[in-house]
Amino acid sequence: MxxxxxxxxxxxxxxxxxxxxxxxxxxxxxxADRTTLTGELSQALDPLRPARACHDxxxxxxxxxxxVAGGATTISEIAVPGEQxxxxxxxxxxxxxxxxxxxxxxxxxxAVAAAxxxxxxxxxxxxxxxxxxxxxxxxxAGHELNLLVIDLDATIVIxxxxx
Numbered sequence: 001m002x003x004x005x006x007x008x009x010x011x012x013x014x015x016x017x018x019x020x021x022x023x024x025x026x027x028x029x030x031x032a033d034r035t036t037l038t039g040e041l042s043q044a045l046d047p048l049r050p051a052r053a054c055h056d057x058x059x060x061x062x063x064x065x066x067x068v069a070g071g072a073t074t075i076s077e078i079a080v081p082g083e084q085x086x087x088x089x090x091x092x093x094x095x096x097x098x099x100x101x102x103x104x105x106x107x108x109x110x111a112v113a114a115a116x117x118x119x120x121x122x123x124x125x126x127x128x129x130x131x132x133x134x135x136x137x138x139x140x141a142g143h144e145l146n147l148l149v150i151d152l153d154a155t156i157v158i159x160x161x162x163x
Contacts, residue, residue: 025070040115
């Protein structure tokens with residue numbers, strides 16, 4: 001599967017016009033597109049797509065994930081990226097999202113898991129192509145694990161300004 005995107009091209013200028021909030025949320029959307037996740041989900045969910053549907057179900061799931069990554073805590077907050085069409089393109093309404101989520105049964109979720117696995121293989125291949133080697137194996141107590149471990153370390157910094 002080829003990586004494709006239906007999102008608008010972004011041009012960054014420093015003149016203060018066209019300022020958008022949630023610009024960082026575009027990154028996970030682009031990653032999903034470049035790693036074929038959006039396309040794989042679209043293919044897996046194609047049987048759920050009504051004949052004259054405006055929104056691709058795979059893209060709807062990716063947009064929901066992007067909204068959650070951007071801080072959404074409810075489905076209705078899909079409206080946040082939806083209000084920034086210049087950044088995200090056309091985003092489905094919350095009722096469209098609910099209709100899709102309502103149709104996800106066990107077999108469809110298995111297809112979604114398979115789509116995610118195919119996209120994950122693309123990521124591994126992209127990493128190996130870029131770095132010249134696969135991800136190094138994770139080791140615990142002298143044994144190699146057959147999985148990738150992402151170790152996140154962060155420091156909370158509390159600051160305050162009277163400005």
